[in-house]
């Protein structure tokens with residue numbers, strides 16, 4: 001299988017190097033092909049996402065993406081669109097050794113990735129400006145199906161159908177239609193403003209949240225804050241054919257080049273990739289090795305440790321090789 005690796009800019013490159021160092025310790029039939037994208041690439045080649053990189057991504061079995069800088073909107077939004085990555089999946093879990101708001105948080109946010117207020121339809125008017133919120137039945141169906149498929153106990157639809165009667169009304173309606181196909185999974189719906197509160201007051205009550213693009217964007221950053229912040233938050237972008245795995249964070253220019261970026265978010269993204277490709281055992285192995293290292297406090301400065309990015313990766317690699 002072929003993995004397209006796009007390290008990008010700043011700490012994107014550093015956490016990618018760390019992750020590949022760990023993945024290369026696994027005995028797997030994976031080959032890694034590197035592609036360029038981002039701010040540096042734009043300067044060098046005149047495009048933040050060259051055709052070659054896009055082609056490489058399309059032909060791969062999965063894309064492992066670090067982070068880019070100011071060109072993020074062009075690069076990552078274009079990749080999501082071109083590869084039709086309709087589901088953005090963000091697990092929110094409390095790991096040992098990490099300061100979390102509660103220890104028993106283990107939920108997943110499934111965000112629709114292609115429409116809603118991010119449809120890109122905006123215009124100036126005489127009075128100011130307006131944006132169009134696009135919600136289609138097809139997109140609602142496939143994101144809700146996706147959420148029920150990965151749920152163990154419950155799916156919670158997050159919306160604001162009391163105010164946005166047509167758009168969110170449709171989303172809620174389709175959600176309950178899809179729910180009928182999964183009688184063993186509990187289905188409930190919650191208003192988005194209430195959900196913002198519940199994430200803080202009772203995050204342990206949730207299994208899978210499914211929601212439209214904008215609410216998902218905001219709630220998933222809030223949720224990352226409950227379990228240790230950006231250095232720990234992985235994500236997957238899943239389509240029918242392609243998939244892309246990336247940390248939630250950006251290129252972090254404030255710490256780039258110092259070798260102190262926390263590689264955890266990127267490593268956990270690669271764990272999601274391994275499981276998605278069917279390498280469950282190897283995914284568990286890397287996650288467990290990471291858990292050991294977190295528990296021992298062999299971590300980067302953002303988590304209170306004094307290890308460098310590659311030193312932390314080396315500790316994890318050792319556990320992987322021992323297992």
Ligand code: NAI
Pocket residue numbers: 011015066067068069070071072073076230231246248249250251252253254255260261262263264265302
């Ligand atoms: P950021 O995520 O790069 O950084 C926010 C803060 O968190 C910074 O203080 C940074 O040092 C810290 N941080 C982030 N990841 C970390 C890690 N792994 N270890 C330790 N500390 C970490 O977000 P910011 O500052 O808003 O954006 C910086 C650049 O990244 C911008 O040019 C933005 O466009 C881009 N960006 C790219 C994304 C992508 O490629 N998907 C996503 C978000 C931002």
Ligand code: MG
Pocket residue numbers: 217218221
């Ligand atoms: Mg966001």
